[in-house]
Amino acid sequence: MKSGLSLIALALAVAVPAIVHAADQNDKAKAEKPAADVEPQIHTTKLSGTFGGQRIDYAATIGETILKNKDGVPEAAVVTTSYVKEPRDPSRPVTFLFNGGPGSGTVWLMMGAFGPKRVAIPGDGTDDGAPPYPIVDNPDSLLDATDIVFIDPPGTGFSHLIGKADPKDYYGVTQDAKLVAEVIRRWLNENGRWNSPKYLGGESYGTTRSAAVANQLMNETYNDVALNGIILISTVLDFAAGADTPGNELSYITNLPSMAVTALYHGKATAASPEAFAEEARQWAIGPYAAALLKGQKLQGEERAKIRRELARFTGLSETYLESADLRVTPGRFYKELLRDRGLTIGRLDSRYTGKDYDNAGETPDNDPSFYGIDAGYTAAINSWARDTLGFKTDREYQSIGSIGSQWDWRLGGRDTNAYLNVAPYIGQALRENSGLRVLVAQGYYDFATPFFAAEYALSRTGIPQDRIEYEYYDAGHMMYIRDEDRHKLSADIRAFIRAR
Incomplete structure (x- = not known):
C-alpha cells in the first residue's frame, strides 16, 4: 500500500511541476507579505436561548486577537469565541476555557459541553456514524451563570502564526501560557471586565495550561489578575503519574x-x-x-x-x-x-x-x-457553527486535533530538561497566595488518558491546600459530557461552583 502511494506521488510530481512551482511561489508570496498588513477579523451575532432554565439574550463574537513581538511585528492570530449576556454587566462572572492536546481546538468543550449549541451524538459507546449530525440547543450551557470565552492558541482551531514567527516562541508549556494570559488580559481590557469574577478552565492538557496560565496571571509575568476559580476537567498535572516508562x-x-x-x-x-x-x-x-x-x-x-x-x-x-x-x-x-x-x-x-x-x-x-467514534461529528459541527452561523470567513482548516505537540517544549522555565513535568505546584502557590481561589476537579471513571487517581495523587502533594479543592466524578470517560446524564451533572456542578464564590 505504501509503495503504491509513493508511485502515485512520484507520478504527480513529474506530471505537474508547474502547478507545484506555482503553489510554492504562492506560499512564498504569502510568507513575504508584510505582517503589518494583518487586520483582525471580528464578527458579532445577536442570539438568544434558554440555559439553566433562564431565557437569555447574548452576543456571540468570534474574532482574531493579533499578538505582536517586541518590535511591533504581528506574529500570531488567536481566535476567541465569546458568549456574553445582554445587556452587559461588568460585575458578572466570566469564564475562560480551552481544550488540550496540546494542539486541540476548543470544539470539544464548545460544541460538546458549554456552548449555546452542541452536536448530538450517541453517548452510549457507539460511534457517531455519518452526517448530517444534529446541532441542537444546549440548555446545559453555562450562560445563565457566567459569560464564556473560548480561546484557541496558535496551531489549534483557526488560530495560527503569522509571517516569520518562530514556533519555538509559542509552542511550549510556558510560551503557550504567556500567550493565553496576554489574550485574557486583552479581552478584559477591551470588554471592561477587570472587576468581574474570573474563572479559568480547561480539559486534559487544558488543565496543564490552566495551572501554567494561572501562574502567569498571578505570579510570573503579570501578577495582577486574581482568579476566583480554576476548573480542571480530566486533569493531568503531574506527568510522571501517567508515564508508562520501564x-x-x-x-x-x-x-x-x-x-x-x-x-x-x-x-x-x-x-x-x-x-x-x-x-x-x-x-x-x-x-x-x-x-x-x-x-x-x-x-x-x-x-x-x-x-x-x-x-x-x-x-x-x-x-x-x-x-x-x-x-x-x-x-x-x-x-x-x-x-x-x-x-x-x-x-x-x-x-x-x-x-x-x-x-x-x-x-x-x-x-x-x-x-x-466521535471525531467526525464534532468537526462538522464547529465548521458549520463558526462559518455559517457566526460568519467567520477563512480558507484555513479548523484544527480539532493538530500536530503541534511534536514541536512542544515541555520544560518549565529554566529547569533541567531531564526533570519531569509537574505543574501542580503552580496550583498550590495560587491557593496559598489567594484566599479567594477555589479549584474544581471533574473526573470520569473510565478515562485512561487522565486517570482520576492520578489527578487525586497530583493534588494531594505537599504545599497544596486541600480545603478549597472540590472533586466530582462521572460515569463516563475523558469527555464525560458526551453522556447526557453526565453533561447535565457537569454543568450543574460548575454552575454551583461559580455561584458559591
Missing part, C-alpha cells in the same frame, strides 16, 4: 483504579458499585500493591501469589497473564487483553467504548474506538 512504578499504581472500574463495567469483576470498587482499588493500589512493586524482584513466594490474586480480582485479567507481565500491566496492554476472549478492544479516552481490530493477536489495539 522502571516507573507510579503509573501502575495510578492506573489500577481505572482498570478496576473498567473491568467491573464490562462484567470482568464483581462489586457493589463503581464508586465502592474505585475506593477499594485506591486503597489497595496505594498500599499493598505499591509496597509490592517497590520490592521489585525481591517479591517472591506466597507474598507475590497474594498480590497476583488480588491484581487479577481488580483488573479482570488472568493470573497467568499478570505473571507474564511481572504484575505490571500498561494501559495499552489492558485495552487489548481485557476483552480479548470476546474479540474486542476497549477505548483509551473512554473505556466503555469497544472496537474490533484487524485480528485478535496483537499486544495493543489498532486504534482508539472512543476517539474515532
